Amino acid sequence: xxxxxxxxxxxxxxxxxxxxxxxxxxxxxxxxxxxxxxxxxxxxxxxxxxxxxxxxxxxxxxxxxxxxxxxxxxxxxxxxxxxxxxxxxxxxxxxxxxxxxxxxxxxxxxxxxxxxxxxxxxxxxxxxxxxxxxxxxxxxxxxxxxxxxxxxxxxxxxxxxxxxxxxxxxxxxxxxxxxxxxxxxxxxxxxxxxxxxxxxxxxxxxxxxxxxxxxxxxxxxxxxxxxxxxxxxxxxxxxxxxxxxxxxxxxxxxxxxxxxxxxxxxxxxxxxxxxxxxxxxxxxxxxxxxxxxxxxxxxxxxxxxxxxxxxxxxxxxxxxxxxxxxxxxxxxxxxxxxxxxxxxxxxxxxxxxxxxxxxxxxxxxxxxxxxxxxxxxxxxxxxxxxxxxxxxxxxxxxxxxxxxxxxxxxxxxxxxxxxxxxxxxxxxxxxxxxxxxxxxxxxxxxxxxxxxxxxxxxxxxxxxxxxxxxxxxxxxxxxxxxxxxxxxxxxxxxxxxxxxxxxxxxxxxxxxxxxxxxxxxxxxxxxxxxxxxxxxxxxxxxxxxxxxxxxxxxxxxxxxxxxxxxxxxxxxxxxxxxx
Numbered sequence: 001x002x003x004x005x006x007x008x009x010x011x012x013x014x015x016x017x018x019x020x021x022x023x024x025x026x027x028x029x030x031x032x033x034x035x036x037x038x039x040x041x042x043x044x045x046x047x048x049x050x051x052x053x054x055x056x057x058x059x060x061x062x063x064x065x066x067x068x069x070x071x072x073x074x075x076x077x078x079x080x081x082x083x084x085x086x087x088x089x090x091x092x093x094x095x096x097x098x099x100x101x102x103x104x105x106x107x108x109x110x111x112x113x114x115x116x117x118x119x120x121x122x123x124x125x126x127x128x129x130x131x132x133x134x135x136x137x138x139x140x141x142x143x144x145x146x147x148x149x150x151x152x153x154x155x156x157x158x159x160x161x162x163x164x165x166x167x168x169x170x171x172x173x174x175x176x177x178x179x180x181x182x183x184x185x186x187x188x189x190x191x192x193x194x195x196x197x198x199x200x201x202x203x204x205x206x207x208x209x210x211x212x213x214x215x216x217x218x219x220x221x222x223x224x225x226x227x228x229x230x231x232x233x234x235x236x237x238x239x240x241x242x243x244x245x246x247x248x249x250x251x252x253x254x255x256x257x258x259x260x261x262x263x264x265x266x267x268x269x270x271x272x273x274x275x276x277x278x279x280x281x282x283x284x285x286x287x288x289x290x291x292x293x294x295x296x297x298x299x300x301x302x303x304x305x306x307x308x309x310x311x312x313x314x315x316x317x318x319x320x321x322x323x324x325x326x327x328x329x330x331x332x333x334x335x336x337x338x339x340x341x342x343x344x345x346x347x348x349x350x351x352x353x354x355x356x357x358x359x360x361x362x363x364x365x366x367x368x369x370x371x372x373x374x375x376x377x378x379x380x381x382x383x384x385x386x387x388x389x390x391x392x393x394x395x396x397x398x399x400x401x402x403x404x405x406x407x408x409x410x411x412x413x414x415x416x417x418x419x420x421x422x423x424x425x426x427x428x429x430x431x432x433x434x435x436x437x438x439x440x441x442x443x444x445x446x447x448x449x450x451x452x453x454x455x456x457x458x459x460x461x462x463x464x465x466x467x468x469x470x471x472x473x474x475x476x477x478x479x480x481x482x483x484x485x486x487x488x489x490x491x492x493x494x495x496x497x498x499x500x501x502x503x504x505x506x507x508x509x510x511x512x513x514x515x516x517x518x519x520x521x522x523x524x525x526x527x528x529x530x531x532x533x534x535x536x537x538x539x540x541x542x543x544x545x546x547x548x549x550x551x552x553x554x555x556x557x558x559x560x561x562x563x564x565x566x567x568x569x570x571x572x573x574x575x576x577x578x579x
Contacts, residue, residue, distance in 0.1 A: 040327060040336055041158030041377070053166055054147040060170050061139035064180045066132060069419055071177055072359055073450040077476045078104060079112075079182040080131075080454035085479050085486070086113040088127065091455045092464075092476035095493040096276075097486065103279055105272035106486070107261040108217050112182060128430060131456035135180045142179040142186075145193040149366060152200040156336050157374060164373035167401055171408035172369060173415065174305025178362040184218035185362035191218075192225050192363050196339050204233050205246045212250035214363075216258065220277050222363055224345050228338035236334050267487035279495070289497040290473075292354035301358050304556060306368055307407030308400060313371035316340050319378045343367040376400060413558030418545030421572035422448070425514070425540045426457040429574045432539055433459040438576070441511025447526045448515055448572075449475065462512075465505040469526050475503040510577060516544060517571040529575055536575040544572035 048056070070076060077094050084091035086109055096103040115137050116130045125133060146169055154162035169175055178186050191214035198206035211226035233243045255271070262270040280286050302310035320337050327333040346364045350356070376397065383393035432438060440461035445452055446469040458464060466475050474497050479485040492502050517530035529536050547555055549568030559566075 040156065040323070040332065041160060043158065043160070045159040045163075047154050047159030047163045048166060050147060050151055053150050054143060056166065056170055057143040057146050058140070060176065061143040061179050062136060064176045065135035065139040067416060067420070068135075068177050068180055069415055069423065070181075070451075070453055071415075072181075072183070072357070073452070074357075074359070075181055075183050076452060076454045079109065080456065081476065082106065082109045083113045083116075083182070084127075084455045086110065087116055087130070088455075089479075089483075089485075091479055093479045093485075094476045095474060095495060098490055098493040099266045099268065099270075099487055100489045101275070101279075101493070101495055102262070102266055102270045102272055103276045105217065105258055105262055105270075106265040107258040107272075108184065108187070110261055111187075111217065127456045127458075128427065131454070134182075138180045138182075138186070142190060142193075145190055145197070146366070148197045149193045152197045153370060153373075156200050157377075161370075161373045161377045164376055164401065165370055167405065168306075168309050168369035168372055169366070171405040172306050172309065172365065173408050173411040174361070174365050175369075176412055177305070177415075178359075178365055181359070181362070183359050183362065185222075185359045187218040188214045188222040188225065188363040189365060191222070193366055195225065195229055199229055199232060199338075200335060204237070204239060204242055208233070208243065208246045209250045212247065212254060216251070216254045216273050219363075220273050221280075221349075224349060225342045225363060227345065228341045231341075232334065232338055236331055265486040267484060283495075285496065287355040290355060293356040295351050297356050298351055298361065302361065302368075304411055305358070305361070306365065306372075307411060308404035309369055309372040312375050312400070313343075313368045315375035315379070316343075316371040319375045322378065322382075339367050340371055343371060407557065410557040410559065414554075414556060414563070417558050417563070418555065418567070418569075421542035421544040422451040423453055423457075424542045425572050425574050426453050428540045428542075429512075430457065430459045432574075433462075438539070439511070442505065442509055443512040443514065444505065444507070444510035445514050447471065452514075465510070466503050467507050467510065467513075468501075468504045470523070472499045473497045474500050477503060508579075512539070512577070513575040515573060515575065517541075517573050518546060521548070530571065530573050535578055537578055538571075538573050539576050540574040541571045542573075543569040546570045 077092055078096060081091040081093070082097060082104070085093070086106065094104075095101055112134060115134055116125075119125060119130070119133055150162055150166050150169070153165050178189055180186075191210040195207045195210035195214075198204070198210065207229050211223070211229055214222040215226065230243065233239050258272070259269060262272060306313075320340060323337065324333060327336075343364055346367075350360050380393045380397045383389045383396060440459070441463075443458065443462055443464045444467045445464065446467045449466055449469070449471065452464065455464065474494060477490065477492065477500075480488050480490075482488060492500050494500070513529055513536065515529050517528060522528040530538060545555065546568040551566040553559070554563045554566040
């Protein structure tokens, strides 16, 4: 049997058929172009491209990683020190990490220490280098999430709001500090950015997991940020099954990870998330032992950390009402303005608490910047529609943005010029030890204990101890020199912030001493050691702002040419004993 060759086959056969002539009329119809994403303000306007925004944020955040002060001793003793213990088996232990209280989770510490572990697999780093490398990783993470948030805001609110948001984020002193802080509130800030970006993009699972990670791993009280997310998914989108399944999966996965890590370190089953909630809410003393402040504390800190932006953000209340009457698509309105519900709830809850800390506002810094951007854009738009005011609307916009940026730069300048000395002297101390061959020994701190930047700054074979000062609260203790130090209960820890004399070491055991050379605030218990040249010699010295002798305005903002005339400086020193 002879097989018939197919047309176009090799070796002869029927001639090849000519392909049909292609004309525009014969082409298949193009698929319909998808509708552009819904936007509250589709008016064409310039907004920096994603790459430019990322570069701007990276420059500022990497600068923060290398230069930002550590403004809270809680960051050092409750996070950097346990991380140092996890990595190098030494450091300070606070009562919260004592197994009889177990308020803090080592699982959260491992999120950060694991980064250094991974880096050390590739290249062994010095402890001080590891400190700044971890900060650079946090800077990269924060800048990336801020860029994502910026693009989502540009998509939802329009380019005019997005470019204002970018300016406020870049020039915010609060974001400068919070972006690289080793604090649960900073982690909640990251998750806030990720959660609301995911919600705008329609990635509900990512939004749910982000809030769950913030609540369980970092800070239980950040659940306030998740309320609008839950309402959007449950009531607006009506994705009840998705919400329940993803929430349960996130809850079980994160709790399993935490229980495994904490059970290893505490040597018993521990749920640190519940322990900290119980202590703060259900104990008669709670956090109020560590100081209470009036509402003005947050107002002043809000102005210093978000100059101009903080007060403009309160205009979001009337702006939201105006936009509600204008936006016909109520689902779009809810998605755009639901973050401000979280902002309002956060302010109501935390402003009402007696115990206030600057770091408690970290998670809502991006929402404050967004609220200010939306409010300012709306005000400028309303002004431009009034014939008699349209001419000044542009000048109002430029003036407000310029003022916010200028004050932000001046505030950050004041922090770096006036208060950066502790990081400088500790860093240079290590260099002096190596270059001059200074002998190892005990480094002591008294009244400056709260400015210790962590054991990552200690030279090899040096140990830090406390000497007695006017501070009469509970200081941290060293982890015990034992492989299972984290699981050993100590009788000298208490949850009442009572002074524990066992923390102090005699002055004559100190080979080195870190102090302020301020004679004006000296006392028998806190003498001016730097003036005692018969017993101490200065190894390292850096200028440090003296608050008592400086004008409040010059303490808060660095004013070129004027700050030198209205500021008084002392010396922050590392001393070595002559005996």
